[in-house]
Amino acid sequence: MGTYSTVMEAVTEATGLSPTAFFTILAMMVVVYKIVCGMFLGAEDFRQKPQKEPIQVGDITESELRAYDGSDPKKPLLIAIKGQIYDVSSSKVFYGRGGAYSMFTGRDASRALAMLSFKPEDLTGNLEGLSAEELSVLEDWECKFLDKYPIVGRVVQPSNTSQNGDGLHIHHNDTNGHQQQPTKDD
Numbered sequence: 001m002g003t004y005s006t007v008m009e010a011v012t013e014a015t016g017l018s019p020t021a022f023f024t025i026l027a028m029m030v031v032v033y034k035i036v037c038g039m040f041l042g043a044e045d046f047r048q049k050p051q052k053e054p055i056q057v058g059d060i061t062e063s064e065l066r067a068y069d070g071s072d073p074k075k076p077l078l079i080a081i082k083g084q085i086y087d088v089s090s091s092k093v094f095y096g097r098g099g100a101y102s103m104f105t106g107r108d109a110s111r112a113l114a115m116l117s118f119k120p121e122d123l124t125g126n127l128e129g130l131s132a133e134e135l136s137v138l139e140d141w142e143c144k145f146l147d148k149y150p151i152v153g154r155v156v157q158p159s160n161t162s163q164n165g166d167g168l169h170i171h172h173n174d175t176n177g178h179q180q181q182p183t184k185d186d
Contacts, residue, residue: 036062054087057153062108064124065155069106070097078152080108081142083125086149108155125155 022123068078
């Protein structure tokens, strides 16, 4: 009982508070600390998460790129800049569904990034008519993406040919819009 009395007297002498008031305030401070820390960091934030190997998509068209917009949680989140496709899945908070930049996901966002625009009509790879300053802004974005995200493919123009199982390429239209005859592969 001597230790208890000594501790209580030391608390009163050091703080000027009764032991009950001191320990109540101390308990409240611990609770507030836990609540505030829980708002910002969780235990899982300190665990090292294993890095997934990015899926290489290779050469795909803009319409194929749209399948990687976050609507399918099994697919990676992809964004193209100047035709290079980046896997931004590691930043789901920003690029995933509901994220601040989710509108860029599954698209070639070159023009929008260059213009610092969130307009849907600017979500294109078309760089025509951009100023030197806007192209410089785009270059900065490209450098940031190169440093942070892996390149997993590139955007290509849709092919004007399709191939059937016989090795025949069926050319849909020539430059004048006329139907062309099938050709046989060698």
